[in-house]
Amino acid sequence: MRILKPDLRRWPRPTVPSVREKRAYYKLITGATSYRLAMVNGTAFLWVPGVDLTRYAGQTGSHTPFYVSVTDSTGKIAEGYIAAAGGGETLGSEILTNPSFDVNTTGWTPTDCTLASIAGGQSNNCCEMTFTGGGSQSAYESVTVVVGALYKLSGYYKTGTIDKAAQLRYYDSVRGYIYTINIITSGVWQQATGYAPASSTTSGRVYLTRVSGAAGTTLFDEISFKRVTDCAATGVHIVSANGGATRNWTSMTAGFNPNDTSYAIVIERIGNH
Numbered sequence: 001m002r003i004l005k006p007d008l009r010r011w012p013r014p015t016v017p018s019v020r021e022k023r024a025y026y027k028l029i030t031g032a033t034s035y036r037l038a039m040v041n042g043t044a045f046l047w048v049p050g051v052d053l054t055r056y057a058g059q060t061g062s063h064t065p066f067y068v069s070v071t072d073s074t075g076k077i078a079e080g081y082i083a084a085a086g087g088g089e090t091l092g093s094e095i096l097t098n099p100s101f102d103v104n105t106t107g108w109t110p111t112d113c114t115l116a117s118i119a120g121g122q123s124n125n126c127c128e129m130t131f132t133g134g135g136s137q138s139a140y141e142s143v144t145v146v147v148g149a150l151y152k153l154s155g156y157y158k159t160g161t162i163d164k165a166a167q168l169r170y171y172d173s174v175r176g177y178i179y180t181i182n183i184i185t186s187g188v189w190q191q192a193t194g195y196a197p198a199s200s201t202t203s204g205r206v207y208l209t210r211v212s213g214a215a216g217t218t219l220f221d222e223i224s225f226k227r228v229t230d231c232a233a234t235g236v237h238i239v240s241a242n243g244g245a246t247r248n249w250t251s252m253t254a255g256f257n258p259n260d261t262s263y264a265i266v267i268e269r270i271g272n273h
Helices: none
Strands: 002-004 026-030 036-038 045-047 066-071 077-085 090-094 109-111 113-118 126-131 137-144 150-159 165-172 176-184 190-197 203-211 217-230 236-239 264-269
Touching: 036 150, 036 190, 109 113, 113 137, 126 137, 126 203, 150 165, 150 176, 165 190, 165 217, 176 190, 203 217
Parallel strands: none
Antiparallel strands: 026 264, 036 045, 045 236, 066 077, 066 264, 077 236, 090 217, 109 137, 113 126, 126 217, 137 203, 150 190, 150 217, 165 176, 165 203
16 A cells, blocks of 8 residues: 555546635545445445555544545546444345355356265365366356445355366456456365455356366355445445435446546545534
8 A cells, every 4th residue: 555645637636515625634545455345325435455544534423524535547436525434344144045055056056067065064065066068167146236335255165176276256247257256276175255346236146166177176165245334443434415424425427436456545634624
């Protein structure tokens, strides 16, 4: 993470309310390794792992001294007022209907492989994916999501009969594969975790993939896909009005990408705070 002196010729100025006439503070944050944004109305937040944003936090419903604009790599902007600090990462209920494979593999649709529920999982039974053809093998379960929400994808994986690359992936039916966790299997259970925003449609898929054109098996277990309803304590809630309590972004350019790999985050003190 780098904190740079802003170049006003490069980054567009946000659409600012009149209360922001006095700017006692201006900060440009770029270069973080990951960004986690919730864009959906009612649970909006900004979370940048490795960056503590709580120095800018206010109080939801009364005191919001800082305003933030987030610019994606194509120049589209989301902006709002910074309210309270995050309450700690909080997850909703499990969305997958068969995340554990303890009884069977029902709900997962295979391609170029067979699936079986076998003993020896990370917990109880696991899913054994066996090669039948192709350059890679996969299985997916369809999920229904909320556009603009952030989701946490995790799972365990292990070599079956031969070490091979594997993937956990989230697929958006409009934009394709928008998040991939690349992993290398070994003879012991390992866990992979990542975050995927539902950016453009309520219809998606969670994929398990064995990346190999050779015969063999890969094991998966305890796959999880849950909505993130609150951010880490180092993140901040976003509200739509100065001193407001409604956790929405104030404005967002059409086509803003919540799944970008690079943003410029501008934080300014506003009004007479």
